Amino acid sequence: MKKIFAVLFAVFAFVAIASANNYSVDEAAVDAIFSEAVMEASASSMSMAETSVSSVGGDPQITNVIALVVDWVGLGGIGIHRLILGTKPINCLWYFLTIGGIFGVVPLVDGILLIVDLVKGQANWLDNPAFIMWI
Amino acid sequence: MAEKNSKRAIASGRLFVVSVLYCVLFCVPCAAQRWFTVEEQTKTATNGKMRVADKKLYYTRGSRLIVSFGNGPSTYYMLSNPFGGTDIYYPGKNELAVLDPGMFNTSDELLCIFADGQGSDLGLSREGYAFKSTFKDGDYTVRRYEPLKSGSMCAMVQLAMDSSYHPVSCFYYDKKGQVITKTYLSHYTELKGFHFPMRVTEISYFGEQRDSTVRLDIYSNLRIDEREDMHDFKVPSDAVVIDIKKGLKDFKGK
Helix, strand or coil, X not given: CHHHHHHHHHHHHHHHHCCCCCCCCCHHHHHHHHHHCEEEECCCCCCCCCCCCCCCCCCHHHHXXXXXXXXXXXXXXXXXXXXHHCCCCHHHHHHHHCHHHHHCHHHHHHHHHXXXXXXXXXXXXXXXXXXXXXX | CHHHHHHHHXXXXXXXXXXXXXXXXXXXXXXXXXEEEEEEEXXXXXXXXXXXXXXXXXXXXXXXXXXXXXXXXXXXXXXXXXXXXXXXXXXXXXXXXXXXCCCCCHHHCHHHHHHCCCHHHCCCCCCCEEEEEEEEXXXXXXXXXXXXXXXXXXXEEEEEECCCCCEEEEEEEECCCCEEEEEEEEXXXXXXXXXXXXXXXXXXXXXXXXXXXXXXXXXXXXXXXXXXXXXXXXXXXXXXXXCHHHXXXXXXXX
16 A cells, blocks of 8 residues: 555656656656556566456466356356456457357357367467457 | 860869769768667556566668567567568567568667657657747757648647757647657767667656556667677578467567
């Protein structure tokens, strides 16, 4: 909690310092923001805006198994298995609005692909932001 | 007649000498400042979380930009040219992914902008912005640019330069006059006549609640005209071309 307040304070202070009419930035304030932030991952990534829910983590194969079970027990129709694999929460809404993922076709194919992944020992569908992950 | 021919010969000779001098004085230096190398660390903070990425940039002026990400077996290269073609190559697996044209461009990279001589306006002219007005604000010279094409999210760009005419800040405004992105450039270094900011801070605002992402690029180990193997790197002809989506997924670090 203290860290959250410290980060928020640093951000607000930074915003106040870097006003629209100021042509330079307080570098100490910028460094403070990064010193207070929690390291997420040391990734070579150019995509900086995080809008997806990440997968549950841990062993990818276990994640696949859990997602497959959730899919086959009937919750695949509202995309719960996709949340487990990691995706945008709005995809669950698309599953629901298309009456169970285009009348159940999408969860069915999802399940088959998850089985294929388990057999091959792969995890190709983690953190996929698309509604239909296999397109 | 002989006198006329003699004058013509003298004029031709002078023209020849001037041409040679021009080539010596201007063309030879223009051949310099061709290979650029720099290391970059990018930190991004959003919602209290931070990401760090280390990369090395190898740029051949007017030609390719090669960005090396990671170390060891996880290393991969992004190769882009001025025309928008971008490939991602994984040397450990000898795999090549070809991204959609226009996805990345050398004009998006600050090193390329400065190396191509576009640093004075940070490449705004090349991006389709027209210079509109200028004014002095203390020691700063501020220039305003507007997009040539309508329909752009950005309605105005304000570029401020210090007394040495180095761009130190660049603010993008939307149609409502709200700031979209603020970029601050500092710690300018000069090497062989090339001026480059070694620290760049970018704040981007998004959403109704004006959330912000802070990005800090710190450059180091700038080298000019030191041609390295990576400048001439060529993807092996036997590289396996992989699916674009898989390549992009791996590129995004997921």
